Amino acid sequence: MADVDLPCAVTRPRKSSRLVRLAAAPAFQRWASRVPLLRRIVRNEGEALFDLVAGFCHSQILQALVKFDIPGMLLEAELPARAIAARCQAPVERIAVLLQAAQSLHLLRRTRDGSYALTVRGAALAGVPGLSGMIAHHDVLYRDLADPVAFFRGETDPELAAFWPYVFGAGAVEDPNTAATYSALMADSQSLVAADTLATIRLSGVKHLMDVGGGTGAFLEAVGAAYPALQMTLFDLPAVAPHAANRFAAADLADRTTIQSGSFRDDPLPTGADAISLVRVLYDHTDDTVRRLLTAAYTALPPGGRIIISEPMTGGERPERAGDAYFALYCMAMQTGTARSQDQIAALLGKTGFQNVLTPRAKRPFITSVVTGVKPA
């Protein structure tokens, strides 16, 4: 768990504001819904609240679309409900309800002849790398959240932790096939993370980048394409790192890349790189492990060396949906780490000794946020 800043014990809680108490009163709600200026606010608030109430149905509609591969079917051709139902091996009356629901969520649209087609938003389900894989594996998280009271009390034994065995250490992924399955889901979603990370930072002065916890090399592949003179090292667990070799060979990067296997829990990090990236690594680990990892990175870097952290982060003082209402719960179900804010990560970097710590505003916080620091010269 990350160090949590909780306000000190409140001896006499302040009464909730008059506006809040008014908004909760049915008589006020009835009155406000008739007043011209307030009517619109009341309606918008009502709609927003109902979207939250129904959110779990929306997620399951999404998952049904993905598991039936309806976006894939409709990417090939617009189809009538009957043809979609036949391919889904489901009664047309039930599939019609799913298609209508997906239409209401702006994922599908009806064509003039009554067939179904993808909207631009729906097309993303078929085209955004890693998105359908991410939605498909949400059945696990969905089960973990089925009893939210028990979940938040810490009384459940979430399945998600078992889904991602590598975070428990090298021993858990001795089976290379298991490691390959988990790495594939990460690698598929890496292109967007790499694009946003590289749009946020400049590596122009860097000669050698080491990606720690670099998986099967998808991030370094993107870096290598953007910086043709850069030398690169990938460091990951022995069951994962060797899988990067094929990717580097296929991308013509074999000459510029070195693959190093090891565990940052037990082994020192290799030296020689003047920048180290940690992409979607910290949130899998406790503050203690993160402190030790950052110290190892600091030790491995030369004076003036840079550290780059990129992963989905919480909003901190200004909570935001992706980080606080998704990744924070996801990490809690994983039980091994925690989602942190840019400020929390910046503080961890500062305590390790890094300076010039920067927290650039994320373009798409649901993809990734970045924090960078420099080892003093």
Ligand SMILES: C[S@@+](CC[C@H](N)C(=O)[O-])C[C@H]1O[C@@H](n2cnc3c(N)ncnc32)[C@H](O)[C@@H]1O
């Ligand atoms: C969430 S994945 C991220 C992979 C990649 N950076 C990405 O963004 O796609 C975390 C990575 O950290 C690696 N990892 C976990 N524990 C590790 C350890 N003790 N030493 C080295 N790598 C580790 C995992 O094998 C995995 O590849």
